[in-house]
Amino acid sequence: MPSAIIVGSGPNGLAAALTLAADGVDVTVLEASDSIGGGTRSGELTSPGLLHDQCSGFHPLAVDTGFSRQFDLESHGLRWALPDVQYSHPLDGGRGAAVWKSVDHTASHLGTDRESYRRMFGTLTARFPQIAEEFLQPLLHVPNHPLVLARFGAYAALPASMLARRWHTDEARALFGGVAAHAFRPFGSVMSSAIGVALGTAAHRFGWPVAVGGSATIASTIATMLTSRGGRIETGITVRDHRELGNPDIVMLDTSPSAAAQILTGVLPRRVDRAYRRFRHGPAAFQVAFAVEGGIPWSHEPSRSAGTVHVGGTFAEIAAAERQVVRGEMPERPFVLVGQQSLADPGRAKNGLHPIDTYAHVPAGWTGDATQTIIDQIERFAPGFRDRIHEIHTRSTQEIEDHNPNYVGGDIVTGANDPRQLVFRPRVALDPYSTGVPGVYICSAAAPPGAGAHGMAGWNAARSALAHLSTR
Ligand SMILES: Cc1cc2nc3c(=O)[nH]c(=O)nc-3n(C[C@H](O)[C@H](O)[C@H](O)COP(=O)(O)OP(=O)(O)OC[C@H]3O[C@@H](n4cnc5c(N)ncnc54)[C@H](O)[C@@H]3O)c2cc1C
Known part of the structure; x- marks a missing residue:
């Protein structure tokens, strides 16, 4: 029976482990932290009984993937729940915009931008399963759906500032700015639309679901399926050197490229070592979790029903803040993401207190x-918020890295989404998961398709490893 060691139990490490175990490989997962899950951990950060997602909260790209179809986590206990409004964007004076699952309903609230929104997202939503199949794998491949991919690419390749020109109202432009900002890129840069277009379309196709009982149930469901196939998980073990791993047939590194280079010191080919050490990390997040009495009193009514609220004002304001953050300057009014998971999963709130998970975009290592x-940014669009705060829990950029070494300098997406790394990550290679050391692979979000708690880097890397194993 072939054997494998997986270093790291984030969603990608666990997805790789389960994929290998399902193919008859004897799998052991080694995790540095005392708990599994990496970026899918949940916990009581503020008041007792209030369940916060410590990292990922919303999972539009995890619902329908090659991994989810092979393993059907939902029939093993994972449950998704949708808020009424998938995401929203408040503006001053109680104005704002919101995305419902229906494209038509969303468009009907966008005034003169109605047709333009409906045309773009309507077409992409209808074809999203094929589009997602293409971008949830390394981009260097022969596409199964070239025409559909070309249509998506025509939008995705544009700078966000250029794509936003198709809309004229503050509402539609801000709505797109908020979702595009998930890329942590300046809006003037090529391909800075890509992640916003993908997430915006996914909202209409699948919604932006939360995992009932916290994102940790994503990891615990995969872990249960893994152990039922004989896999083992050991926590509290930081792997620093490949010699600690013995001689398994396969090693999967759910780590940052620099940690992979460190672990593989002495055996990694020089060119790969250089590429991993030069891998670029992006800006950072500063996290604040709140316990809020009765939830946030947004002036913009639909934001009171939204799972995610993008806070930062107009498109121009967000563009300026993102530009500053990438330059290493802290903006006065940064872009802030607000997660209101308890609206979709009421069991996370207790005695009228709601867990609210937020983070601001800040410079790397700030x-x-x-x-x-x-607090000021939220108060601007929700007067009275400050008075409703009961408890606060913060995590600085350094504390984010301490909590998970994959988030170097507080980079929560494990690598800058610049054009080169969107296409070739973590290095230019036909098989981006291969480290060049026989049997050793990198399977974290530093590899394609990048960040997200969907496990697709792990699934792809494991399939690459199995393909090589079968040719030995
Ligand atoms: C604040 C925040 C909000 C986010 N929001 C979302 C969201 O809403 N939706 C979404 O899809 N994604 C979101 N993400 C991103 C998502 O969580 C990550 O992209 C995803 O978890 C990456 O999975 P991974 O398996 O590659 O690595 P990770 O989840 O980062 O896990 C890596 C694991 O490996 C372990 N490890 C690392 N090095 C070693 C070592 N040497 N030895 C042993 N163990 C090691 C770490 O301890 C960690 O447990 C968010 C992330 C953060 C931080």
Whole structure:
């Protein structure tokens, strides 16, 4: 029986482990932290009984993938729940915009931008399963759906500032700015639309679901399926050197490229070592979790029903803030993401207190405290918010990295989404999961398709490993 060791139990490490175990490989997962899940951990960060997602909260790209279809996590206990409004974007004076699952309903609230929104997202939504199949694998491949991919690419390749020109109202432009900002890229740069177009379309096809009982249930469901196939998981073990791993047939590294280079010191081909050490990380997040009495009193009514609220004002304001963050400057009014998971999963709230998970975009490795800035940004669109706060839990960029070494300098997406790394990550190679050391693969979000708690880098890497194993 072939054997494998997986270093790291994030969703990609666990997806790789389960994929290998399902193919008859004897799998052991080694995790540095005391708990499994990496970026899918949940916990009581503020008041007792209030369940917060410590990292990922919303999973539009995890619902329908090659991995989810092979393993059907939902029939093993994972449950998705949707808020009424998938995401929203408040503006000053109680105005704003919102995305419902229906394209038509969303478009009907966008005034003169109605037709333009409906045309773009209507077409993409109808074809999203084929589009997602193409971009949830390394981009260097022969596409199964070239025409559909070309249509998506025509939008995705554009700078966000250029794509936003198809809309004229503050509402539609801000709505797109908020979702495009998930890329942590300046809006003037090529392909800075890609992640926004994908997430915006996914909202209409699948919604932006939360995992009932917390994102940790994504990891625990995969872990249960893994152990039922004989896999083992050991926590509290930080792997620092490949010699600690013995001689398994397969090693999967759910780590940052620099950690992979460190672990493989002495055996990694020089060109790969250089590429991993030069891998570029992006800007960072500063996280604040709140316990809020009765939830956030947004002036913009639909934001009171939204799972995710993008806070940052107009498209121009967000564009300016993102540009500053990438340059290494802290904006006065940064872009802030607000997660209101308890609206979709009411069991996470307790006695009228709601867990609210937020983070601001800040420069890489920023050493300041953004707590008051985040409160001010929310208060701007939800007067009275400050008075409803019962408890606060913060995580600085350094604490984010301490919590998970894959988030170097607080980079929660494990690698800058610049054009080169969107296409070739973690290095230019036909098989981006291969480290060049026989049997050793990198399977984290630093590899294609990048960030997200969908496990697709792990699934792809495991399939690459199995293909090589079968030719030995
Ligand atoms: C604040 C925040 C919000 C986010 N929001 C979302 C969201 O809403 N939706 C979404 O899809 N994604 C979101 N993400 C991103 C998502 O969580 C990550 O992209 C995803 O978890 C990456 O999975 P992974 O398996 O590659 O690595 P990770 O989940 O980062 O896990 C890596 C694991 O490997 C372990 N490890 C690393 N090095 C070693 C070592 N040397 N030895 C042993 N163990 C090691 C770590 O301890 C960790 O447990 C968010 C992330 C953060 C931080």
